[in-house]
Amino acid sequence: MPLDRDAAHYLFGVMRLKQGAEVLLFNGADGEWRATVAEAGKRGGTLEPQRRTRPQTMPPDLWLMFAPVKKARTDFIVEKAVEMGVRRLLPVATEFTNSERIRQDRLQSHAREAAEQCGATFVPEVADLAKLPDVLSAWPEDRRLMFCDEAQAGGDGPAARPFAEAGGPGPWAVLIGPEGGFSDRERARLHAMEAAHVASLGPRILRADTAAVAAITLWQLRFGDWT
Amino acid sequence: MPLDRDAAHYLFGVMRLKQGAEVLLFNGADGEWRATVAEAGKRGGTLEPQRRTRPQTMPPDLWLMFAPVKKARTDFIVEKAVEMGVRRLLPVATEFTNSERIRQDRLQSHAREAAEQCGATFVPEVADLAKLPDVLSAWPEDRRLMFCDEAQAGGDGPAARPFAEAGGPGPWAVLIGPEGGFSDRERARLHAMEAAHVASLGPRILRADTAAVAAITLWQLRFGDWT
Structure with missing residues (x-):
């Protein structure tokens, strides 16, 4: 999964995560996933989703x-x-x-x-x-x-x-x-x-x-x- | 009603109330009262309660x-x-x-x-x-x-x-x-x-x-x- 500049800045600049570090991801549709940092750059990077840690749950309407x-x-x-x-x-x-x-x-x-x-x-x-x-x-x-x-x-x-x-x-x-x-x-x-x-x-x-x-x-x- | 130093500082120093100004008072037992400033000094003063504006109400236990x-x-x-x-x-x-x-x-x-x-x-x-x-x-x-x-x-x-x-x-x-x-x-x-x-x-x-x-x-x- 490619990262945009803001996300890369936050993960690698602010949080100082390195290749191989684990993060939790969610996109509002597919639940929560554990992912690892595959590539970490100043202006971009990639995360590799590993497994789903939580199902998607929607609040009431x-x-x-x-x-x-x-x-x-x-x-x-x-x-x-x-x-x-x-x-x-x-x-x-x-x-x-x-x-x-x-x-x-x-x-x-x-x-x-x-x-x-x-x-x-x-x-x-x-x-x-x-x-x-x-x-x-x-x-x-x-x-x-x-x-x-x-x-x-x-x-x-x-x-x-x-x-x-x-x-x-x-x-x-x-x-x-x-x-x-x-x-x-x-x-x-x-x-x-x-x-x-x-x-x-x-x-x-x-x-x-x-x-x-x-x-x-x-x-x-x-x-x-x-x- | 005499005022202590802190109350006098707040009312006359911070809020800059003058003699005759109106304030609302409560003491946790007698409801809310409208009072006027009778004396305003740097280290003390007096308030004159005029009339009760709200009855005392206690929250549940x-x-x-x-x-x-x-x-x-x-x-x-x-x-x-x-x-x-x-x-x-x-x-x-x-x-x-x-x-x-x-x-x-x-x-x-x-x-x-x-x-x-x-x-x-x-x-x-x-x-x-x-x-x-x-x-x-x-x-x-x-x-x-x-x-x-x-x-x-x-x-x-x-x-x-x-x-x-x-x-x-x-x-x-x-x-x-x-x-x-x-x-x-x-x-x-x-x-x-x-x-x-x-x-x-x-x-x-x-x-x-x-x-x-x-x-x-x-x-x-x-x-x-x-x-």
Whole structure:
């Protein structure tokens, strides 16, 4: 297996591996493999896969949608989501989102590193930042949406069904709002969606990264692979 | 209400509050109060409580026991535990714990800051680092213990009851192991405890800070104040 320049730099420049050294490989489709370094160069090299050490395992079909917060906490959200088991990460800009931009490439690398750290064989895709209304307008018909609404009082409009009453498995997404919460308009829009289910994360105010872990735990217990 | 030197330095030196400025106060017993600055000096001052803005609310009688990890992640565990609602934090040294020491005073300040951030009116006590066997030897008779065991295969000894089958409320503790897991001896000891219940946090390996949030979520849903 040929290595590109970045991988060669990391393995042979940073980690200083020599010919014959062993590494664990995964590509998100074929499980985890033990491989040996066949050739080690400054700008390239080759790995020779030896045997499969773990089968491919996919996380459940769960997306995490989150409003980017400060850099360190956004990194944490990505790391935690990978550990907890999600299929796709969608950063969304809401009315009260502080960050207008994300470094998609940096978050994607961060997701890869988190997968390496926790022994996952799958790296979720990190999508580009999109506006929440745009994401909701193109919402896939068969995917349900769990959102956590601190201001449970729903106002005059329709109220989304409680997550506790959602039945059956299938594709889902978990939406974590920004630290300032959703706007009234966003809240009304979410509550009016057929696919939406509202969940409570307790009586205390959680930071966005804490809320992400708690909400994914809730979902995994109910519909995921935590048995 | 007189202020000590540290509080005066923070309010008048760092935050540059003047006489008449408003602050929110809590002492862990009387709820949250709005107060005004009556006197502001370099080494002291006085606050005048005006009215109670929130009643005192106590988290459920849950302890979090955790093996200290690297500084930033230990800080996160403390912060997350405060947000999620625990009554007491007990750092414990296990056989595979990397850190032999903690800065109890620093973690206690961190807990206070986390409570201020999330609008809690209670700051959990952070105990001094203790050895796990010592803590277990003095285990209070009426407190149950939920622990998360990655190596679910229990060996030859007795196996603790599953958390899912634990009944009734009452005092509890959640125990999060070090990133290297528990030793065989520790695992056998825990499984043999009458008070112990074992929980699963899914098929992936979680970092200690992620495991803390997930485990407290599990507990809060079952026995806590997340309704």
